[in-house]
Amino acid sequence: MIEGVDLNNNPILIYNGETISATDVNSDTITFTMPENASSGTLLIEFEQPEYNSEAFLKIQDSQWDTKQALGYTQIEFVSSTTGFATTVNDAVIERRIDKTTDGGQTWTTIFQGDVGDFYFSAVNANVIFAKGNLNQFKRSVNGGSTWEDFTVLDLSYLVSKLFFKNEFEGYLLANKLGKTCVFKTGDGGTTWEEKLVLNTSTNKIELVYENNDSIGFINKETSEFIKTTDGGDSWNITGLNLTIENRLLDFDLVDSQDA
Structure with a gap:
């Protein structure tokens, strides 16, 4: 249940990209049912007036859900039930920052901030984080963001x-060159990169939907x-x-090598 003010304004609930149904809507509460076997994630509440839209991070523990404010985060990744990372932006000065929590989202501490535009990160574990800044400049921390x-x-x-990144050393990136998508792989933590695949499609049309071991x-x-490799990019x-995909693909899952 979400509590607030003037909530009965035709809210639309989107959890981890999936629209879910509200079972009861009042001016001060919204009651809803989570998808079966759902994991922790971000709940977006959209209203008829976009300025009232809000986000909250939901964490499941012992079959009970807690609501945590998302603080305007645009990307949230948890590497364990307690440790997670999130990024947000101050549009007034184009300043990005990465925050870290070690108590499941109860409190957050800023571990990086800088004047960068296009920005996102990849968290490997509680210690190793890779972040993209301006142009092709990247940052790497191996001590949880201390340095x-x-x-x-x-x-x-x-x-x-x-x-x-799949681990501290092995990672992949997608890069656009002359309207084509180039897939590169590193095996040394980003020091060197090897081109593994070229697609005649711009990167904004390519979605990473599955990764498991190689x-x-x-x-x-x-x-x-669907483009797949099972040997770390050596062959594809x-x-x-048999479907048409428009705009952004919201969810995709493979239960084994054949079924999706």
Whole structure:
């Protein structure tokens, strides 16, 4: 249940990208049912007047849900039930920051802030975090954000759009070059990168939807194709999907190598 003021303004509830139903709506409360087997995540409440939209982070513990204010965060990643990272932006000065919690979202401490535009991060565990800043400049912390070191990824003919790390050393990025998506892999924590795949589609049409050990899967929304590797990017299989994808793909899951 969410409590507030003037909530009966046709609210739409979106949890981790999935629309959920409100079972009861009053001026001061919204009651809803969480999806079965749902994990912790972000609840977005949209109203007819967008200026009243709000977000909250929900954490499940012992089958009970707690509501935590999202504080305007645009990205939240938890690496355990207690440790998580989040980023937000001060639009007035284009200042980004990364906050960290070690108590499941009860309190947050800023571990990085800087004057950067396009910004996001990839948290590997409680200690290792990679963050993208301006152009192809990146930052890396191996002590939970206490200190950061800079490193550069690729040359400026590539525009890096997505970054994710599977562990402290192995990571992948998607970069746009002349309207094509180039997939690169690193095995040394971002020091060197090897091109593994080139797609004739812009990166804004490519979604990372699956990663498990050496298996990685992308959806090409422009061609309605699923692109998968099971050997860490050495070879790729492209399968046509019998569906049409418009705008942003909200959710995709593989239960094994065949079923999605």
